[in-house]
Amino acid sequence: MVTSQLPTHLYRAEQVRHGEQLAARAMQLEMYQLMERAGQAVFSHFRLQYPEAASLLVCCGGGNNGGDGYIVARLARESGLAVTLWQLGQPERLSGDAARARDAWLACGGKITLPESKIPDSAEVIVDALLGTGLKGSVREDSAGLISLINQAGRPVVAVDVPSGLCADTGNILGTVIQAQSTVTFIGLKQGLCTGQAAQYCGEVLFAGLGVDDAFRQQVQPSAYRICQDAVRQCLPPRGRTAHKGDHGRVLCAGGDVGMAGAIRLAAEACARSGAGLTAVITQPDNVLSIVTARPEIMVQGWQDKAHEISQRLEWADVIVIGPGLGQSDWSKALLFHFDATEKTMVVDADGLNLLALSPDYKNNRIMTPHPGEAARLLNTTVAAVEADRFAAAKSLQQKFGGVVVLKGAGTLINDGRQCWVCTAGNPGMATGGMGDVLSGIIGALAGQGLSLSEAARTGVWIHSTAADLCAREGERGVLASDLFPYIRQLVNPR
Structure with a gap:
């Protein structure tokens, strides 16, 4: 047959x-x-x-x-x-x-x-x-x-x-x-x-x-x-009738340098739409008003150089998402430095990965979500070499940096050091700005709700790609990252 x-x-x-x-x-x-x-x-x-x-x-x-x-x-x-x-x-x-x-x-x-x-x-x-x-x-x-x-x-x-x-x-x-x-x-x-x-x-x-x-x-x-829907359902059981917001994770999203407020806003809203109990943002002060106005449910804090403000939020958080719109300025490096010693779960994306490539280290408390270009920088190789054998590249990234690696692209790979998964959902409409920010927010929310790093990574990838497929029923060209939000909410509530 x-x-x-x-x-x-x-x-x-x-x-x-x-x-x-x-x-x-x-x-x-x-x-x-x-x-x-x-x-x-x-x-x-x-x-x-x-x-x-x-x-x-x-x-x-x-x-x-x-x-x-x-x-x-x-x-x-x-x-x-x-x-x-x-x-x-x-x-x-x-x-x-x-x-x-x-x-x-x-x-x-x-x-x-x-x-x-x-x-x-x-x-x-x-x-x-x-x-x-x-x-x-x-x-x-x-x-x-x-x-x-x-x-x-x-x-x-x-x-x-x-x-x-x-x-x-x-x-x-x-x-x-x-x-x-x-x-x-x-x-x-x-x-x-x-x-x-x-x-x-x-x-x-x-x-x-x-x-x-x-x-x-x-x-x-x-x-x-291959990641399938049944496995995702097992990771997202129905919530208890007496659940409260403290049961479902406090997620801190850090990033959004000058001119990049949209990236951290997308990550934070994706986090909230994926079921995080509480979502907070640390960003450049000039970004605060635009993010709060667009999504008042997100707690937003402007930060310049006060270490105690980071310490308070870090103590509050269960999970940190860092990288969306982070940039590579002195502000960006200072913000990243304050999270360097934490043992809490981290999702590292975008410029968080580019800065990591400059000072590599090995940690098992993080999920890394590189696209092929970022993967090439992390491995000190070329995009062509990464794409020539994506399975080998994902394995090398995990062995070098630890934790769980999500190598994005057509057929996204997830490697946790023991097993490898492939997501066959997704479409070319996802090749647009902000999609990676949304993914990092989804994964952060799932980790905050108690999923292991490996479960959060592969479940988040499937939800993200499947939401994009549902969205693309109206056409792949012109899909925006924020268009995925209604479909994400459907998928985190499996029937």
């Missing part, structure tokens, strides 16, 4: 390659039977997605991914469709199960041709079975040329297991990559399909367990987990 309901367990490609053999053995299946089931899953999706299509082009590579393609081609031909099959490389060099699939295709009257310089006009849909999860290094020149030809054809593409040229472990492009409209992946959901460039090139990701996914999960420990 092919489903759009994706599993919560994620795996590296090598884990799936090894684990599928263990699962097949446990269920007394030949590996070729799994190849048949994979081809059937892709063909079933094709028929459901494109019921009017009468002709398709199947592009096969030299490995088992190509074998899956041969089975798709055979099933299509047996169903009366016109099928053109292109083999990249010499078909006689196929071996094992892929060779068996090739022979079955030939036995039903199919023909094998080498790729041509033009996609056949008759091909209504293209099946990408060129390069599977075993791809190492950049795509070779012959494969890259065919991938480019497919992408320029303007036909819908169904990718088998992973779009050719996309790293199944990192979501990074290995030179060039197929632009698919949908990807049918098998047995174990590959972690690289959930982050990085995957969202741009996979299209809709669908999952087919091939009847062995339960056995597979018993054999293989996940490399990461």
